[in-house]
Amino acid sequence: MTTQINSARLWNDIHESGKIGATEKGGLCRLALSDEDRRVREWFVEACRAEGCEVRFDEVGNLFARRPGRRSDLHPIAIGSHLDSQPTGGKFDGILGVLAGLEAVRTLNEHGIETEHPIEIIDWTNEEGARFAPAMQGSGVFAGALEKETVLSCRDREGLVFGEELDRIGFRGEEICGDHPLDSYFELHIEQGPILENDKKVIGVVVGVQGMRWYDLTLEGSASHAGTTPMKLRRDASVAAAEIITAVNRLAEEIGEGALATTGVIDAYPNSRNVVPSRVFMTVDLRHTEVEVLDRMEERLKEIVSTMGSQHQVSEKLDRLWDSPPVKFDAECVGVVRESAKQSGHPLREITSGAGHDAVYVSRVAPTAMIFIPCKDGISHNEIESASREHVGAGTSVLLEAIRLRDRRWG
């Protein structure tokens, strides 16, 4: 029997928390380690303590609220996400995943349900990366992907230091970041894209996060007079760039199977209306869930660039500057999410995350899975970001049942 969460109570929590850092347009401005971040943390800690949870935080401010299990020798099953937001963010991104954990604990308490494992709710510090860069710093240090000292000493645009701001809001803990074994980690999040909504599905069983590769491309031709240089004698960098852009777009279509290719930046030099452009700088972003496919896409990109370069007699320089490999979530954890989603009766589908999440880093150190629910028109990182109360409730019920399945099986 599925235990019913109280979706009205959860909805109320989301809107209570949304008052802290509320913007005029109904969104949130709750930057990491700001006064608003402190206030929402204090509000959250009080709510967790009222449910009998023991609250701890580590040296980068990651916050852990633990509901004891029957067996103290087992590591906790964790539910988490982040309470910080973009400067013009929404009420659901991240917040849902943390408050769903609180609702899960409240439901267990209300029904007097004991678990074998302790259950933990986690608020990761600075997921958004809007004030301090890069993003996902708390979970990144936790997983050993980012250096603690680098994070503690990084500065915002006003020159304020992460570690000093953490002290100022009173959330620097004693616990060594990462010295905190987890049995498993589950994160509920809005999709931040249009796939579930378009497909009329309520639950996304997230199987992984796609990989991405970033490239810089510079094309070098020759500047000449637009009125005196015959077409045949030109070395026009922007014509080569135009052909590359359309070929890169076709590349994704040729590869198919969810491949994405984008030319996001294009700068032409000297950028003058009566000069044949001598140089173009552009960027390419390739994404896919499989490394082998990314490799094929990269090979194809190199071919395109060299073919178009020689056709238009421009030299080309292609550099890969970032490679973020695809993540596949833990099969057992994804399995309990799928099972729980099926039991719930809500329409579901498997989905791959196009965006990064704390779960990406946590998956390096603990078995991990994610659950998505639709967000209105696929819009996120925007004050108008919205999700329905029904979907919020459905996602949280699926989350609670998934951790109970995990608890029963891995006791």
Ligand SMILES: [Zn+2]
């Ligand atoms: Zn988020």
